[in-house]
Amino acid sequence: MVPFIACLLLFLLGLYAIVLKRNIIKIIIGFSLMEYAVNLLFAFIGFKQGAIAPIITRLGMTQDFVDPLPQALVLTSIVIGLATTALMLAFAMRIYEKYHTFDITEIRRLRG
Amino acid sequence: MIELYVLLVAMLAAAVVAIEIKDLLAAAVSMGMVGFSVAILFILVQAPDLAIVQIVVEILAVVFFAAVILRTTHDDSTVQLRITSRMILPAVLYGIFVLMFVAVMTSVLRELPVFGSPLMRVAGNYLAVGLNQSGAANLVTAIVLDFRAYDTIGEAVVLFTAVVGVLTIVRQIGRKADAGEEHA
Amino acid sequence: MSRGMTVIVQSVTRLVAGMLFLFGCYIVLHGHLTPGGGFAGGVLIAAAFILVSLAFGSVENVEQHRYTFSSVFESLGGLGFLAIGLAGYLAGHQFLSNLWPKVGEPLTLFSAGTIPLANIAIAMKVGAGLFAIFLALGASRFVMKD
Structure with missing residues (x-):
């Protein structure tokens, strides 16, 4: 139960950065933290006490394996997370070149 | 499983530092620490595939953040201690x-x-x-x-x-x- | 000392970059037997290229060539994955179904049908795509500004 609660706390920390921070880089860091929280929650849900990683090393193994399905889902999600983070960083860089600031309230004032 | 709880605490502490610190480069490095903690947690819950991907992806994420921050500015001028009226809503x-x-x-x-x-x-x-x-x-x-x-x-x-x-x-x-x- | 990092970093990079690339290829090719696969191996290969271009810097037109090559490889990876899917469809099964899963001895390198080929396609797509993102963000020209 404690690992799940830690994941939820990390999710709330990321959401706090997105809602209440005014710096764009901090907001992107908040997005990354939320993504880590969700990935970690998936991996924790699939964990089985005393089991081994789901890789068959010889024929006719009888040990318990952990759940491989959440791992397969998270595997694609991690790489997608890096690509979307890079996309957000590109937006941030473009905004900085136009407005010379990362402060979102300044950007709103300069619109038009 | 004591190491799992130690890593969870380290992860949360690094997340708080990454959100609240004034220097953006230090914030990116703290985010990297969160990512590496997540990678080691993946190893502890028997997911070596995820651990490999997470480690390499985290290195590239920090490199991307450093590229953008060094190209622009690494001073977060919006960090302030007093509470203004536009933060209330x-x-x-x-x-x-x-x-x-x-x-x-x-x-x-x-x-x-x-x-x-x-x-x-x-x-x-x-x-x-x-x-x-x-x-x-x-x-x-x-x-x-x-x-x-x-x-x-x-x-x-x-x-x-x-x-x-x-x-x-x-x-x-x-x-x-x-x-x-x-x-x- | 015109571009790139110091001579220490460059010497270490000469030793390490080849091994990093080789390790990425190993992870891709053994993706159906050991931990890893197309995603991890592709990101590792991209990291090898990124290490070289961070350590040695780059000139504008060389970077243009690298950008073109990475775009071509990314498209080839995506097309290869779609072609593997279509091959399963044309052979009379569903789209993306595995051809010849029984061919070869299990737990050896040549087994698992089309899964190693799909791993290679995914690795090309992921590695080339991330390297293109790195070139677009322009890190190799701005890291050593001061």
């Missing part, structure tokens, strides 16, 4: 969301399987027939590229869209701004 909304989130999550956490004993309703079938039907010894690869390969196609499409988006946003200004044509 987001803070109230966030507080309301946190209350609702906690209320929902207390019931969800009661429904979730206990940590260490998953349900494995779908995965039991994959574990039973995976080696025979796909021939792959690594069952995660068997699921990613055989049983659930449509997920991988979707991932490829999202990755392609993100790459095209980055190139579209950055390439032209990167070249033109050096020549002094746009937004001088």
Whole structure:
């Protein structure tokens, strides 16, 4: 139960950065933290006490394996997370070149 | 499992530092520490595939952050200790969301399987027939590229869209701004 | 000392970059037997290229060539994955179904049908795409500004 609660706390920390921070880089860091929280929650849900990683090393193994399905889902999600983070960083860089600031309230004032 | 709890505490502490510190480069490095903690946690819960991907992806994420921060500025001028009036509405909304989130999550956490004993309703079938039907010894690869390969196609499409988006946003200004044509 | 990092970094990079690339190829090719696969191996290969271009810097037109090559390789990876899917469809099964899963001895390198080929395609797509993002963000020209 404690690992799940830690994941939820990390999710709330990321959401706090997105809602209440005014710096764009901090907001992107908040997005990354939320993504880590969700990935970690998936991996924790699939964990089985005393089991081994789901890789068959010889024929006719009888040990318990952990759940491989959440791992397969998270595997694609991690790489997608890096690509979307890079996309957000590109937006941030473009905004900085136009407005010379990362402060979102300044950007709103300069619109038009 | 004491090391798992130590890593969880370190992860949360690094997340707080990454959000609150004034220097943006230090914030990116703290975010890297969160990512590496997550990678080691993946090893502890027997997911070596995820650990490898997470470590390498985290290195690249910190490199991307450092590239953008060194190209622009690494001083967060918005960090301030006193509370201004325009922070009140987001803070109230966030507080309301946190209350609702906690209320929902207390019931969800009661429904979730206990940590260490998953349900494995779908995965039991994959574990039973995976080696025979796909021939792959690594069952995660068997699921990613055989049983659930449509997920991988979707991932490829999202990755392609993100790459095209980055190139579209950055390439032209990167070249033109050096020549002094746009937004001088 | 015109571009790139110091001579220490460059010497270490000469020793390490080849091994990093080789390790990435190993992870891709053994993706159906050991931990890893197309995603991890592709990101590792991209990291090898990124290490070289961070350590040695780059000239504008060389970077243009690298950008073109990475775009071509990314498209080839995506097309290869779609071709593997279509091959399963044309052979009379569903789209993306695995051809010849029984060919070869299990737990050896040549087994698992089309899964190693799909791993290679995914690795090309992921590695080339991330390297293109790195070139677009322009890190190799701005890291050593001061």
